[in-house]
Amino acid sequence: MTxxxxxxxxxxxxxVEWRPLEFGRADETVEIEVPVLxxxxxxxxxxxxxxxxxxxxxxxPVARIVDIVDRAIARLLDRDDPYRKKAExxxxxxxxxxxxxxxxxxxxxxxxxxxxxxxxxxxxxFNNPGILDGFQPMAKGGVARAFGPDVLAHIxxxxxxxxxxxxxxxxxxxxxxxxxxxxxxxPLFAGWFARLVAEIEPEIAECFAIVWWKGGxxxxxxxxxxxxxxxxxYGGNEALGxxxxxxxxxxRYLPHGHKISFGMISRTTLDARKAVAAAHQAAYDVVRYDQxxxxxxxxxxxxxGGKISPRDFCxxxxxxxANFEKKYPRRALTIAEAGDVAAWRHQEEAKxxxxxDSEVIGGPDGAWSVAYVEGQEDxxxxxxxxxxxxxxxxxxxxxxxxxxxxKAFLQTVGIAAPPEExxxxxxxxxxxxxxxxxxxxxxxxxxxxxxxxGRFNLLDLVTLTEIEHTAEAAADGLAPYVD
Amino acid sequence: MDFQDKVVLVTGSSxxxxxxxxxxxxxxxxxxxxxxxxxxxxxxxxxxxxRKLGGEASVFQADVTDNDAITGLVDGVLETFGKIDVLxxxxxxxxxxxxxxxxxxxxxxxxxYQTQIDGALISTHGLCKAVLPAMKxxxxxxxxxxxxxxxxRPTIPYHDYTTAKAALTGFSRNLAVELGxxxxxxxxxxxxxxxxxxxxxxxxxxxxxxxxxxxxxxxxAAPKDVTGPVLFLASDWSRFMTGQNLYVDGGLVME
Numbered sequence: 001m002t003x004x005x006x007x008x009x010x011x012x013x014x015x016v017e018w019r020p021l022e023f024g025r026a027d028e029t030v031e032i033e034v035p036v037l038x039x040x041x042x043x044x045x046x047x048x049x050x051x052x053x054x055x056x057x058x059x060x061p062v063a064r065i066v067d068i069v070d071r072a073i074a075r076l077l078d079r080d081d082p083y084r085k086k087a088e089x090x091x092x093x094x095x096x097x098x099x100x101x102x103x104x105x106x107x108x109x110x111x112x113x114x115x116x117x118x119x120x121x122x123x124x125x126f127n128n129p130g131i132l133d134g135f136q137p138m139a140k141g142g143v144a145r146a147f148g149p150d151v152l153a154h155i156x157x158x159x160x161x162x163x164x165x166x167x168x169x170x171x172x173x174x175x176x177x178x179x180x181x182x183x184x185x186x187p188l189f190a191g192w193f194a195r196l197v198a199e200i201e202p203e204i205a206e207c208f209a210i211v212w213w214k215g216g217x218x219x220x221x222x223x224x225x226x227x228x229x230x231x232x233x234y235g236g237n238e239a240l241g242x243x244x245x246x247x248x249x250x251x252r253y254l255p256h257g258h259k260i261s262f263g264m265i266s267r268t269t270l271d272a273r274k275a276v277a278a279a280h281q282a283a284y285d286v287v288r289y290d291q292x293x294x295x296x297x298x299x300x301x302x303x304x305g306g307k308i309s310p311r312d313f314c315x316x317x318x319x320x321x322a323n324f325e326k327k328y329p330r331r332a333l334t335i336a337e338a339g340d341v342a343a344w345r346h347q348e349e350a351k352x353x354x355x356x357d358s359e360v361i362g363g364p365d366g367a368w369s370v371a372y373v374e375g376q377e378d379x380x381x382x383x384x385x386x387x388x389x390x391x392x393x394x395x396x397x398x399x400x401x402x403x404x405x406x407k408a409f410l411q412t413v414g415i416a417a418p419p420e421e422x423x424x425x426x427x428x429x430x431x432x433x434x435x436x437x438x439x440x441x442x443x444x445x446x447x448x449x450x451x452x453x454g455r456f457n458l459l460d461l462v463t464l465t466e467i468e469h470t471a472e473a474a475a476d477g478l479a480p481y482v483d
Numbered sequence: 484m485d486f487q488d489k490v491v492l493v494t495g496s497s498x499x500x501x502x503x504x505x506x507x508x509x510x511x512x513x514x515x516x517x518x519x520x521x522x523x524x525x526x527x528x529x530x531x532x533x534r535k536l537g538g539e540a541s542v543f544q545a546d547v548t549d550n551d552a553i554t555g556l557v558d559g560v561l562e563t564f565g566k567i568d569v570l571x572x573x574x575x576x577x578x579x580x581x582x583x584x585x586x587x588x589x590x591x592x593x594x595x596y597q598t599q600i601d602g603a604l605i606s607t608h609g610l611c612k613a614v615l616p617a618m619k620x621x622x623x624x625x626x627x628x629x630x631x632x633x634x635x636r637p638t639i640p641y642h643d644y645t646t647a648k649a650a651l652t653g654f655s656r657n658l659a660v661e662l663g664x665x666x667x668x669x670x671x672x673x674x675x676x677x678x679x680x681x682x683x684x685x686x687x688x689x690x691x692x693x694x695x696x697x698x699x700x701x702x703x704a705a706p707k708d709v710t711g712p713v714l715f716l717a718s719d720w721s722r723f724m725t726g727q728n729l730y731v732d733g734g735l736v737m738e
Contacts, residue, residue, distance in 0.1 A: 276664045312665075318622035319666035361622050 003090060005187040006035045007194035007210040010048045016041070021184060023094045025332055030093050034187050034212040039223050045209050046179060046227040050150045052206035053177025058147075060204070062122065062132045065172055068204070070115040072196045077110050083192050087161070095159045095186055096331030097289060102161055105288065108445055109162050113169055117448030121173060124449035125458040132174060132462075141469040146462040148174030149229035149252075155221070155243060157235040159185035160289045165193060167232050168208070170457045172197075178208040179224055187212055215239070222246045230254065230461055254460055256453055259294035259411035260381050262301065262403075263440055264396050264425065266417035270306025270313060278416050279316030281441025282388075285414055286317075286368075287324040288444040290331060290385045294453075295412040295436070295443050298382040299389045301399045310392035311359075314372040318361040321368040321386060330367050330386055337385055338366075344383025345369050379403050396421070400428035407433035411453060414443040486513035486538075490564040491717065492557075492614070494518045494547050494606060495574030497526035499680035500629065500706045504571055505529055507710035508717070509538025516560040516567075518543045518574070539564075547574050547606035557613040566621065569717040570614050572628045576602025580676070580683055582639045582690050591642055599647035604654060611658060615667075624667040625717045628655045629709075632675045632732045638694065648673075652728060659726030668725040670716045675732025677704045700733030 008016065018033040037045065057065070075081045079088070087106060092099040111117070122129035126146065128136050135143040152171045156164045164180055168190060171178040182190050191210040198205035213220040221243065225231055230252045233243050240255040247253045263285065269278045285297050300317070302310035333341065345360065348371035352358040362369040368386040377391045379402060393399060396417065403410060410433040415422055426437050435454030436446065451457065476482070486508055496505040497519035505515045506529065515533050517540055519526035526542045533540035541563050545556035560567055576599060586595070607628055618624030631648040633641060652671055659669040676683055676694060691703055712729045715721050730736045 279664070312619065315619045315622050315666075316664050319664055322622060322666055359620060361620065 002031045004033045005191050006212055007191045009206040009209055025093055025096050028093045030090060032187055042223040046151055048206055049177040049179055049209050056204050057175045057207045062129055066115055066118045068201045069118055069169055071200050073110050073113045075196055083196055091161045098328040101328040112448045120449040125456050142467055144464045144466040146464055148176035148462050150177055151228045152176035152178050153224050153228035153231045154180040155233040157183050160292050162189050164190040174458050174461045180210050182212050260298050260409050261295050261412035262299040263297045263414040265302045266396055266421055267303040267306035268418050269416040270308040272307055275308035275313055276316055278440055279313060280320050283317050283320035283324055284441050285443040286386055286388045287328055293444050297443055299391055301391050301393050303396050304392055304394055311372055314370055314390040318370045325363055325367045333385055341383045341385050341387055344387050379406055396425055400432050404432040410434045412436040412438060412443050414438050414440040416440045486511040489513045489568040490566050491569040492516040492560050492567055493571040493573055497522045497529055500677055500709050501573040502529045503706035503710050504713050506532055506536055507714055509533030509540055510536040512538055514539035514564050516543050518545055520546055550609050553609040553613050561617055567614050567617050570626045572607040572610055574606055578644050588642055595643045596646055599643040600650055603647035603651045618667050619665050622666040626669045627713055627716050628671045630671040630673040632673045632730050632736045635736045656726045663725055671728040672712045673728050673730050674704055674709045675735050677706055698733040698735045
C-alpha cells in the first residue's frame with residue numbers, strides 16, 4: 001500500500017515530484033511517497049502560506065483556533081476515525097515501535113492538546129491570552145499586543161510519533177503561517193494533522209504546509225529558511241549548526257539539540273513495598289519509545305541506605321524490563337543502532353570483568369540491558385534502545401556536582417523522593433541546567449504547557465508591539481472629545 | 484524440552500525421587516549437580532548415568548541441614564558450572580512411612596515435629612538463601628521444592644512429616660512473592676506416595692491397594708512420574724507460574 005506524506009495547499013498532486021520511501025518490519029511493508037519540491041514551488045508555497053496566514057489566521061480570535069485544534073485532536077483520539085485508524089496501522093510499521101505502545105502513547109500524548117490543555121499552553125506564557133487578539137494593558141503601563149511570525153519554519157527530527165504537533169500547534173496558537181519539514185524517519189503524522197485541520201476549518205486551510213526534503217539538502221532548506229521569520233529546529237548539534245549557518249542573521253533561530261535525561265531514587269523509596277513499584281516506573285520510562293526522546297532516561301542514580309540496596313533495585317529493574325519486552329517488544333534495530341547497543345554493553349561488561357563490583361544483566365537476545373556501577377562513574381549517554389545504567393550513590397545530594405559539566409545537554413530528571421528532598425534536589429539540579437523534573441514513570445509524558453528545554457513555547461515565537469502610555473496620553477489630547 | 488547450558492542442583496539425589504530428577508534433567512542436556520549425604524557410591528552411579536544420558540554431572544557431598552556445608556555446596560557448584568539456573572530442594576530427613584505402626588498424635592512429642600520441620604525447612608531455607616545472589620545477578624531462576632499431597636489430603640496422618648511439608652508449602656508461597664520481582668520463580672511439586680523408594684519399600688500391599696482404589700489413574704506413582712512436572716516447572720514453558728503446587732498423585736487430590 002502507498003501513502004502520501006505532506007500537505008501542500010495550492011499544489012496539485014500531479015504537479016509535484018514524489019519520491020518513494022520504503023518502510024517495513026517483519027512481514028509488513030509500506031511505501032510512503034514524499035514530495036520533492038522545486039525551488040520555485042517552495043517559494044510559491046511559502047508565499048501562499050504567508051498571505052493566507054495574514055488574511056485568515058491573524059484576524060481569528062485565539063479561542064476559535066483553540067476550538068479548531070481541539071476538534072482535530074478529538075478526531076485523532078477517536079479510535080473509529082479514519083485518520084486515527086491510519087495512524088494505528090501505519091505508524092508501528094514505519095517507526096518499528098510496538099503497535100500497543102504507539103496506540104497508548106498517541107492517546108496519552110494527544111490528550112495534552114484538548115481544549116483545557118491548549119488553554120494551559122496559553123496561560124503559561126501569557127498573563128492574558130487576549131494579548132494575541134488585541135492590545136491589552138501592561139503592568140508597567142501602556143498596552144501591548146503579541147504578533148506571531150508571518151512564516152514560522154519547523155525542521156523536525158526523530159521518529160517519536162506525533163512529536164511535531166508540539167511546535168505546530170504552538171505556531172497555530174500564535175497565529176503564525178507554518179511550514180513544517182518532516183523527518184524521513186516519521187514523515188506522516190504532521191501531514192495528517194494538517195489535512196484534518198484543513199477539513200475542519202477550510203478558512204485556514206492554506207495557513208500551513210508540510211514539506212519534505214532529504215536531510216542535509218542545504219539547497220532546499222535554504223529556500224525555506226531565507227523566507228521564514230522564525231526558525232524552530234530539532235536534531236543533533238551538527239545538523240543544528242549547519243542550519244544556523246543558513247538562517248539569515250535577522251531571523252530568530254530556536255534550536256532544540258539532543259538532550260539527555262536521568263532519574264534519581266531516594267532511599268526513602270527503597271523499602272519492601274515501594275521499591276518494586278519504583279523499579280516498574282523506572283523501567284517504563286526506559287521502554288517508552290526505546291529511549292528515543294530527549295526526556296528518556298540514560299542513568300538512574302540510586303541512593304544507598306534503604307532497605308532495598310541499589311544492587312537489588314537494579315535487579316528489579318532488570319526483571320521489569322524483561323516483562324516489558326514481552327508486553328511491548330523493542331522495535332527491530334538498524335545495524336548501526338544494534339552496533340551502538342553492543343558497543344555500550346561491551347564497555348560495561350569490560351568494567352564488570354575488571355572487578356569494582358559492577359555487573360551487567362541482559363535479556364537473552366540483547367533486547368534490554370542493565371549495567372550496575374558503584375563509585376565515581378562518569379555520566380555518559382546509554383547505548384539507547386533499552387540500555388540503562390544504575391549508579392549507586394551515598395547521597396543524592398552528591399549527584400548535581402557530578403553532572404554539572406554536562407549542563408548544555410541536561411533536560412528531564414525523574415525523581416522519587418519526599419517533598420523536602422524533592423525541592424532541595426530540584427534547586428541544585430536547576431543550577432546545573434536541568435529544566436524539567438517529573439515523577440518517575442512520567443518522564444516521557446510532559447504535561448500540557450511544559451516549557452520545552454526551559455523555554456517558552458509561545459512567548460519565544462511572538463514579538464510584542466507596545467503602545468507606551470505617552471502615546472496613549474498624547475492621542476487623548478487629539479481626541480474629538482477633548483475638553 | 485531443552486536444558487542445554489542450564490545448571491541444575493538437586494539435593495538428595497543419590498537415590499529415589501532425587502536420582503530420577505537428576506537423570507531426567509541430564510537426559511535433556513542439563514549440567515546436574517548431584518548432592519548426597521552419605522552414599523558416595525550411589526551418587527557416583529547417578530552421576531555416571533547422567534553423563535550416559537547426555538548431560539554433564541558432578542557429585543557434591545554436603546549435609547544440607549548445616550549452613551556451612553550449604554555455603555560450601557553452592558560455592559562448589561558455582562565454581563564447577565559457573566551458575567545455577569534451577570534448584571530442586573528434594574532432600575528430607577529420613578522418615579518411615581508405616582501406616583500400621585505409625586505413631587499416634589498422643590505418642591508424639593514436640594521434638595518429633597521439630598525434627599521433621601528442621602529436616603524440611605532448614606535445608607530449603609539455607610539453600611534458597613545461598614543460591615539467591617547468583618540467581619538475582621542474572622534476574623532469573625527457578626526453585627522447586629518437593630512437598631507432599633498429604634498436606635491437602637492426609638490419607639494417613641503422618642503428623643510430624645505432613646506438618647513439616649505444610650510449612651514448606653507456606654514457605655514456598657511466601658518466597659514466590661518475595662522473589663517474583665527479581666524474575667525468580669518458586670514452586671512446589673507434591674507427589675503422593677511414590678513406590679519404590681527407600682522410604683516406602685516397606686509399604687504393605689493392602690495400603691497400596693487402598694490408595695490405588697482411590698486414585699483415578701489406578702496406580703501408585705513411580706519416581707519417574709515426578710520428574711515431568713519438576714522439569715516443566717524448571718523450564719521456560721512455565722515461565723509465568725510461581726507460588727504453585729503441582730500434585731503428582733494420579734488425581735488422588737484435586738484442587
